Amino acid sequence: MLPVDTAWFDTDPQKYLNRPEFIRFQEVAGVDFMDIKSSDTQTLRRAQERFSSQSIIFNEVRKEHAGYGMPFLAYTHDLGFGDNCSNHRQDLDKLFMVGDMFDSLRRRHIALSYAILPRQIYELVEEFSTPLKIANLGSGVGLDLLNVLQNANGHAVQVDNYDVNPAALELGRQLADHLFEKGALRPNSVHYHEKSLTKFSGPVQLAVMVGVICGVDDRLAGVLLKKAFSQLESDGRLLVTSSNKHMQNSSPLTAFLAQHVGTPKDPLLSWGLNFRSRETFEKLLLAAGFKDIKIYDDWNYPGIEELDDEILNSVDTLPSRILGQPHTGFPLALPPEEIRNLRQGYNWIAIARKP
Numbered sequence: 001m002l003p004v005d006t007a008w009f010d011t012d013p014q015k016y017l018n019r020p021e022f023i024r025f026q027e028v029a030g031v032d033f034m035d036i037k038s039s040d041t042q043t044l045r046r047a048q049e050r051f052s053s054q055s056i057i058f059n060e061v062r063k064e065h066a067g068y069g070m071p072f073l074a075y076t077h078d079l080g081f082g083d084n085c086s087n088h089r090q091d092l093d094k095l096f097m098v099g100d101m102f103d104s105l106r107r108r109h110i111a112l113s114y115a116i117l118p119r120q121i122y123e124l125v126e127e128f129s130t131p132l133k134i135a136n137l138g139s140g141v142g143l144d145l146l147n148v149l150q151n152a153n154g155h156a157v158q159v160d161n162y163d164v165n166p167a168a169l170e171l172g173r174q175l176a177d178h179l180f181e182k183g184a185l186r187p188n189s190v191h192y193h194e195k196s197l198t199k200f201s202g203p204v205q206l207a208v209m210v211g212v213i214c215g216v217d218d219r220l221a222g223v224l225l226k227k228a229f230s231q232l233e234s235d236g237r238l239l240v241t242s243s244n245k246h247m248q249n250s251s252p253l254t255a256f257l258a259q260h261v262g263t264p265k266d267p268l269l270s271w272g273l274n275f276r277s278r279e280t281f282e283k284l285l286l287a288a289g290f291k292d293i294k295i296y297d298d299w300n301y302p303g304i305e306e307l308d309d310e311i312l313n314s315v316d317t318l319p320s321r322i323l324g325q326p327h328t329g330f331p332l333a334l335p336p337e338e339i340r341n342l343r344q345g346y347n348w349i350a351i352a353r354k355p
């Protein structure tokens, strides 16, 4: 279990509690953040229940730390994909959404769907004979690759998604089936497997691991990277993401909330995120055997200059359209413009080659 790192808050709580977004969040939720810091299990559980009965996003994280649901809500801004909350208040969820750390998940999805994955795939199609084989490890719904495959210009690409969460796989299958029926995907190009990523076998030319090593320590991350390495063909590539140092410092409310969500069973079991530096991330990849390592982030990557503001500020409406759920087509809430203009990336996105 990754230890929770809240020293940044605990050494000077008042510095944060006086910030307007901390004050506002407590007012809207009717919860005192000191109850969220309580070591009394009853008080803590009551406070966490109060949050999760009002916020679909908080409830999702409480249900499953590092699950597929919270990032999926960030990609789609369709709260209909979360469980119903008894006292749902959309304004509370919007206060999550204006957090730049939460928004970085949406930006990462845009980066992967419209720039990074398409470029990797086209380069690999040039290098290898097709069909190009991709393993999406800890895929969740696998929405980014569904987006890319619809625009794969007829290239033969096969994606195998591996996850241990049946609900994520079921939703992914539903979306893929619809796209197959419409002829938007090549037959048999996408598969979903209820299987641990530690059990998959290659060889594949591209392994994708998005949002998987953020919640684990460096030792386990090393094991997972070596596993991906072992199943790649020579000259194959790994695309892997990790939460970074900025997350911890620059988006304090979201970092505070993320690190104080227990589980319904154990309110003290908070969600630890590994806030890696670029150097640590690179070292992990080198130790696993990778070469030609390039590390980008959700605001800095090749191809972003070709994406206009409409795309950069968009949410993914494909799942809502396919499932017939109402969607305005616009984000429910984004971070304020002055924060977005800082273009601070909160997720590393690395590409590395197996020599």
Ligand SMILES: C[S@@+](CC[C@H](N)C(=O)[O-])C[C@H]1O[C@@H](n2cnc3c(N)ncnc32)[C@H](O)[C@@H]1O
Residues within 6 Å of the ligand: 066, 067, 068, 071, 072, 137, 138, 139, 140, 141, 142, 162, 163, 164, 165, 168, 195, 196, 197, 198, 209, 210, 211, 212
């Ligand atoms: C934070 S989510 C990321 C999902 C997806 N890659 C994305 O980008 O949205 C992490 C995913 O890893 C999955 N997972 C956790 N342990 C796993 C394992 N041993 N094997 C495969 N998937 C796993 C979870 O079910 C979850 O869907």
